[in-house]
Amino acid sequence: xxxxxxxxxxxxxxxxxxxxxxxxxxxxxxxxxxxxxxxxxxxxxxxxxxxxxxxxxxxxxxxxxxxxx
Numbered sequence: 001x002x003x004x005x006x007x008x009x010x011x012x013x014x015x016x017x018x019x020x021x022x023x024x025x026x027x028x029x030x031x032x033x034x035x036x037x038x039x040x041x042x043x044x045x046x047x048x049x050x051x052x053x054x055x056x057x058x059x060x061x062x063x064x065x066x067x068x069x
Contacts, residue, residue: 021045024045025047026047028052030052048061
């Protein structure tokens, strides 16, 4: 539980230097997360018409995205 309760120091030099990629699973039923990609500057956004588990429902498409990175 320490990983959930430990404060994280996020700086532009650390976190900002890492290019961010977001894979939006549009058929996810837990919460629609499109706003997450709007809250953090992202390098690239991918969308999959998948549930929250694209590694089960469309592994080939997920692998293609990850291989591109």
